[in-house]
Amino acid sequence: MEKHHHERSSFSGKLGFVLAAAGASVGLGNIWRFPYLAAKYGGGIFLLVYIILALTFGYSMIIAETALGRMTRKSPVGAFGKFGKSKWLSFGGWINAIIPVLIVPYYSVIGGWVIKYLLEYMKGNSQKLAENGYFSDFISNGKSAEICFLVFALLTVAIIYAGVRNGVERVSKFMMPVLVFLSILITIYSVTRPGALAGVKYFLVPNLENFSWMTVVAAMGQMFYSLSIAMGILVTFGSYMKKDFSIEGSTTNVEVFDTAIAIMAGLMIIPAVFAFSGGDPDTLQAGPALMFITIPKVFASMGFGTPIGFLFFLLVLCAALTSSIALTESAVSTFQDELKWNRKKATVIVGIIMILLGSLSSLGYGPLGFVKIIGMQFLDFFDFLTNSVMMPIAAFTTCLLISRVIGVEKIEEEVSVSGGTFRRKKIFNFMIRYLCPIFVAIILLSSVANAFGWISM
Numbered sequence: 001m002e003k004h005h006h007e008r009s010s011f012s013g014k015l016g017f018v019l020a021a022a023g024a025s026v027g028l029g030n031i032w033r034f035p036y037l038a039a040k041y042g043g044g045i046f047l048l049v050y051i052i053l054a055l056t057f058g059y060s061m062i063i064a065e066t067a068l069g070r071m072t073r074k075s076p077v078g079a080f081g082k083f084g085k086s087k088w089l090s091f092g093g094w095i096n097a098i099i100p101v102l103i104v105p106y107y108s109v110i111g112g113w114v115i116k117y118l119l120e121y122m123k124g125n126s127q128k129l130a131e132n133g134y135f136s137d138f139i140s141n142g143k144s145a146e147i148c149f150l151v152f153a154l155l156t157v158a159i160i161y162a163g164v165r166n167g168v169e170r171v172s173k174f175m176m177p178v179l180v181f182l183s184i185l186i187t188i189y190s191v192t193r194p195g196a197l198a199g200v201k202y203f204l205v206p207n208l209e210n211f212s213w214m215t216v217v218a219a220m221g222q223m224f225y226s227l228s229i230a231m232g233i234l235v236t237f238g239s240y241m242k243k244d245f246s247i248e249g250s251t252t253n254v255e256v257f258d259t260a261i262a263i264m265a266g267l268m269i270i271p272a273v274f275a276f277s278g279g280d281p282d283t284l285q286a287g288p289a290l291m292f293i294t295i296p297k298v299f300a301s302m303g304f305g306t307p308i309g310f311l312f313f314l315l316v317l318c319a320a321l322t323s324s325i326a327l328t329e330s331a332v333s334t335f336q337d338e339l340k341w342n343r344k345k346a347t348v349i350v351g352i353i354m355i356l357l358g359s360l361s362s363l364g365y366g367p368l369g370f371v372k373i374i375g376m377q378f379l380d381f382f383d384f385l386t387n388s389v390m391m392p393i394a395a396f397t398t399c400l401l402i403s404r405v406i407g408v409e410k411i412e413e414e415v416s417v418s419g420g421t422f423r424r425k426k427i428f429n430f431m432i433r434y435l436c437p438i439f440v441a442i443i444l445l446s447s448v449a450n451a452f453g454w455i456s457m
Helices: 014-025 028-040 044-072 076-081 087-122 134-140 142-161 164-191 197-204 213-227 233-239 247-277 287-302 305-339 343-363 378-406 408-416 425-451
Strands: none
Touching: 014 164, 014 233, 014 247, 014 305, 028 044, 028 197, 028 213, 028 247, 028 287, 028 305, 044 076, 044 197, 044 213, 044 233, 044 247, 044 378, 044 408, 044 425, 076 087, 076 233, 076 305, 087 134, 087 142, 087 287, 087 305, 087 343, 087 378, 134 142, 134 287, 142 305, 142 343, 164 247, 164 305, 197 247, 213 247, 213 378, 213 425, 233 305, 247 287, 247 408, 287 305, 305 343, 343 378, 378 408, 378 425, 408 425
16 A cells, blocks of 8 residues: 555544444334335234344344455445455455445435425425325426435535535534434324324234234345445545544444434334324335335324424434435445545545436436336336345355355454454354354345245235
């Protein structure tokens, strides 16, 4: 390593890392995917399975990726490449690095929708947003959806341009407390509606009758999304982490924070929708429909629709921004490390890619609606490709790298560098060597089979 090479950015302290990593993981995935999946796959029993998986499988993957980043001081491609020149190793690094580049564009499109709703609530249009067809009219109108997308994308790029401490860390430190405060506020409001307690009970009390194999597969898929595993983010953030922080301590913080927010999202959404629909769990529709169609209706029917709607979408915007920042940071870091570009150039190029790919997703419901890939709009296709195909492959390569090439012992040493013992060492060992690769293969096969209609989920 030559001396004149640019100094690697770093987080100022442990709080900076934890809030940035928690910001990365608390995103749209927690707020719209988690409540929907929990409602669909058995409520309380889903929650229980999710927590068990997060404390074992999720935990092991976070430790592995963060330690890999800190050990090599590189983003994913460099981190994988450091241990040998074999083809599959560099493939593993690149797939980790490309995922954020594909997710950020469509994520920013949804971020744009959030901005649009936030502005409408500011104008006091809560009744208008609750009308049937409002959402589909908006997204099929190419021009207004595209403008909102550009605003969100440029906001993300501007924060990354400012750097790790001035941008990523500063924004996370401000937004995460706001997010927690708003979540608590809306949860209290939602849980105290008449009829909401049935929803609370369904979501928190495990009922074995609701358990199925899909409960496990869905919880596993959600956990990837929720904890930002296999997106190159944690490797990148780990590489900005100083040697004197405890990796294990920080991981536990991220895990607890993230799971708490996911549970709060469930409490914000499930009881309110239950109360609104008279206890029909089927009203909790998938993805965007839940956030942009059902929830505005729920708010409009409750009274106080405008202020609560405004606060809710403000919360969602904070969550979406902190995640898109982390994803973009991971992409920018790869370009800096691999192509030796400076930060400004890397940020501008990633920004251009974001706008080009994102415009496909943004216009995919309107002017480009006639284009379908395996029967999906651009946005759904990018979501499927990254979340169901590439992320499991990326996680699989990470497990192989650690168990077969680096050796679990090396990771254990890295975790113990900051003093202190590695408490859950046995779990980590067993998970990385045996269970994680098997789990990951199962997710990959079931989601691909589901997409092609060979099995129905």
